[in-house]
């Protein structure tokens with residue numbers, strides 16, 4: 277009898293938890309699914325949907341350069357998902373990936389001993405965790421990004437923190453992303469309570485807020501504008517936009533972190549980018565990572 281009660285109480289507690297958890301995630305899930313549906317509709321047949329989605333692109337370009345019938349998981353390679361021309365250049369470069377050495381250097385950093393005998397492996401016993409960042413840390417009352425987690429590990433062990441944009445940080449993240457990819461990991465971002473939900477909402481607000489004299493938001497370019505051409509580049513979609521970091525950019529001739537890329541986009545909007553370990557930057561990444569939930573980790577990768 278007692279065991280029956282204990283069992284049913286335990287079960288009840290579980291359902292209550294599950295209900296609460298899904299409540300905190302409900303809005304984010306709605307956003308994620310709406311975005312997927314929007315992009316699938318947009319890229320189902322770009323030439324046919326010219327008036328609705330691509331009024332400024334010529335019919336010839338839509339016919340010749342755009343893939344059709346893209347589905348959710350296709351979007352994790354950014355622009356290369358739909359632009360045939362960009363994709364063939366991408367595939368040519370991928371034959372000799374310029375980030376292989378970075379993965380090896382990252383692996384060496386993983387086990388390199390700190391002065392106190394610990395190493396990054398102490399903080400990240402499982403390296404296949406790139407898809408679990410960012411998360412909301414209830415003790416810190418703040419979002420923890422992969423970059424801030426790495427620097428926290430260094431600081432907590434009395435080591436000097438790393439540059440958050442390139443070098444050791446990018447190499448180490450290349451190793452973590454590659455380990456996650458090899459283990460078949462996907463983005464799995466959790467929103468476990470009200471504070472986490474608020475952090476997600478703040479990140480979303482940042483993405484949709486218009487800035488600068490052109491009054492553009494990230495969404496102007498990467499949601500409504502996704503698929504349009506800006507000078508000689510076509511715009512990537514919010515869905516799957518950050519599954520591939522760190523990236524080796526031809527423009528940088530170097531490997532860089534997600535923060536390096538995001539800062540560039542904020543500066544291009546005529547604004548000062550938030551600091552890489554600031555709450556604002558981490559909340560932005562939290563929102564973007566949630567929007568890629570369920571998608572494969574695909575880093576490191578290359579971009580123009």
Ligand code: HEC
Nearest residue numbers: 354355492493494497506509510511512517538541542579
């Ligand atoms: C004026 C248009 C514009 C705005 C506004 C803009 N971006 Fe971009 N963004 C670009 C272009 C152009 C690229 C390069 C092509 C591509 O991959 O989308 C790019 C690339 C990116 C990438 C890399 C995508 C990849 O596949 O590697 C990310 C991530 C990104 N932007 C995020 C943002 C965020 C976050 C904001 C808001 C803070 C923002 N962008 C605002 C134009 C814009």
